[in-house]
C-alpha cells in the first residue's frame with residue numbers, strides 16, 4: 198500500500214518503549230505512542246494506570262529509565278521542560294492556573310514568549326520601533342487567540358473568580374498564544390458541565406484543524422474522550438491495553454472488561 202500523507206509526515210510526538218519504575222512498581226512499561234500533526238488523542242486508564250507519569254515524561258519533569266521521546270522528529274529525551282517548551286510543547290494542569298490580578302487579555306500576553314534576538318547596545322538604540330511592532334504583534338496574537346477561545350468580549354475582565362469553564366478557556370488560551378506544535382491537556386473536562394465541556398472541545402477541535410496543533414489529553418470522563426478524540430490510548434497498570442479509534446475502543450473486549458463496561462456508553 199503506498200504511504201499516505203500521514204505516514205510520510207513526521208509524528209509531532211513519538212514515544213518509543215518508555216519505561217518508568219518507582220522501586221518495584223512499573224508505572225510505565227515499554228509504552229509507545231505516536232501523535233500525528235493535528236491529531237487529538239485521548240489517554241485514559243484507571244487510577245494508577247500511569248497517565249500522569251506519562252505526561253511528566255513527555256513534558257520533561259521525569260526522565261524515563263528506558264525509552265525515547267521525540268518532538269517533531271528530534272530526540273528530546275534528555276531535554277529540560279523549558280527547552281521542550283521552547284521547541285513547541287505546552288501543558289495545562291488539572292488545577293486551573295490563571296493570574297487573578299490580571300485581565301484575561303493580560304493573562305494571555307504574559308504567556309507570549311519574547312522572540313526577539315539580541316542586538317546589543319546598537320540594537321537597543323535603533324530597536325525601539327522594532328520593539329513596538331513586536332508588542333503590536335503580541336497583542337494581535339493575543340486578540341486572535343481570545344477570539345478562537347470565544348473570550349474576546351471578556352478580554353478586559355479581571356481573571357479573578359472566573360467560573361471554571363471560563364478559567365479553563367483562559368488557561369487554554371495561555372497555552373495557545375505561542376502556537377504550540379503539541380499541547381498536553383490534563384483533565385480538561387473536570388469541573389465542567391456537559392455544555393462547557395463540549396464548548397472547550399470545540400476550541401480544541403478548531404485549533405487542531407486550523408493550526409495543526411496535536412493534542413494529547415488525559416481525561417477520566419470516558420464519554421468525553423469517545424466523543425471528541427480522533428484516537429485513544431488506554432493504559433492499564435503501566436502498559437498499553439489498547440490504541441485505536443473511538444469505535445475500536447468502544448468495542449474492545451479488554452477495555453470494556455477493565456472499565457467493567459459501566460463507564461462506556
Ligand SMILES: Nc1ncnc2c1ncn2[C@@H]1O[C@H](COP(=O)(O)OP(=O)(O)OP(=O)(O)O)[C@@H](O)[C@H]1O
Pocket residue numbers: 219222223224242243244245246247248249250251
Ligand atoms: N512519585 C512516586 N513515587 C512512587 N510511586 C509513584 C509515584 N508517582 C506515581 N507512582 C505510582 O506509579 C503508578 C502510576 O501512577 P500515575 O500517577 O502515573 O497514574 P495515573 O494513571 O495518573 O493515576 P490517577 O488517575 O489516579 O491520577 C501508580 O502505581 C502510582 O502509585
